[in-house]
Amino acid sequence: MTKKRQKVGLCTRTGMPVSTIFIVEDNVMVREALTSLLANEGHDVKAYSTATDFLNAYQPETPGCLLLDINLPDISGIELQTLLAEQQLKIPIIFLTGQANVPITIQAFRNGAIDLLEKPVSNEMLLERINEALTIDANIRTKALSQSVIWQRVERLTKREREVMALLASGYSNKQMAQELDISSRTVEIHRRRVYEKTGVESLAELIDLLHVIGYLKRTVFEE
Incomplete structure (x- = not known):
């Protein structure tokens, strides 16, 4: 027993x-x-x-x-x-x-x-x-x-940071994101770094895994 x-x-x-x-x-x-x-x-x-x-x-x-x-x-x-x-x-x-x-x-x-x-x-x-x-x-x-x-972390992102995160998840390079958002590559890098910091990841691979957990890659969730 x-x-x-x-x-x-x-x-x-x-x-x-x-x-x-x-x-x-x-x-x-x-x-x-x-x-x-x-x-x-x-x-x-x-x-x-x-x-x-x-x-x-x-x-x-x-x-x-x-x-x-x-x-x-x-x-x-x-x-x-x-x-x-x-x-x-x-x-x-x-x-x-x-x-x-x-x-x-x-x-x-x-x-x-x-x-x-x-x-x-x-x-x-x-x-x-x-x-x-x-x-x-x-x-x-x-x-x-x-x-x-994870959602609590994502909600701390600004609108621009969410846009950068969405493009990152779609496979955009820094240069492509700069063209898409009409900002400089340096500004893209700043936003990218802040996305990593606020979501608690250290690489794009970790970010992708994070987005899989909350179902981001199955639906559009960052549209305003």
């Missing part, structure tokens, strides 16, 4: 809130058994009998994952998964079902489920999948935090 607690604990990142395992299961015996198992493993657990109860209580800023029964009395697990996706709530989902069928399985995985487990499921397999789901959730939240920090 101690080893399992230590293994699950690896999912908790330093400085991050404690992860919560959310359970949506209408069968009271199954719900209580899952709650007891996970609580004994050291997890914070919140359990609900319906998808509606979960939606009313869920706080997206709470890290964790969702154990979700497919057959629920109000809306199905698949429908709840769709609702969460429509609201861009990226909580990792592990489906539980008494009897899986091919169409539901395909839809669950197509919509991003971590796994679909048939009941009864072994404790070892369930804990392994939960560990995987919590790691995925932690990575998603870390990336989102990184993007927020």
Whole structure:
């Protein structure tokens, strides 16, 4: 038991809130058994009998994952998964079902489920999948935090510095940027240096990587 607690604990990142395992299961015996198992493993657990109860209580800023029964009395697990996706709530989902069928399985995985487990499921397999789901959730939240920090840096740039950064990302040389912006090459170099300083990079390659993280190369974000 101690080893399992230590293994699950690896999912908790330093400085991050404690992860919560959310359970949506209408069968009271199954719900209580899952709650007891996970609580004994050291997890914070919140359990609900319906998808509606979960939606009313869920706080997206709470890290964790969702154990979700497919057959629920109000809306199905698949429908709840769709609702969460429509609201861009990226909580990792592990489906539980008494009897899986091919169409539901395909839809669950197509919509991003971590796994679909048939009941009864072994404790070892369930804990392994939960560990995987919590790691995925932690990575998603870390990336989102990184993007927020990068945007804060970008927002410190002046309009001209953003123009220079956009041209840099498009492969313009200093001379080409000077012609495009109708300024001197020396002024371009000053703006380029300030872009590097404010975004915290030391090279064009690092700047490109930074812009990839915030999706700059997929959309125009610096237009006024």
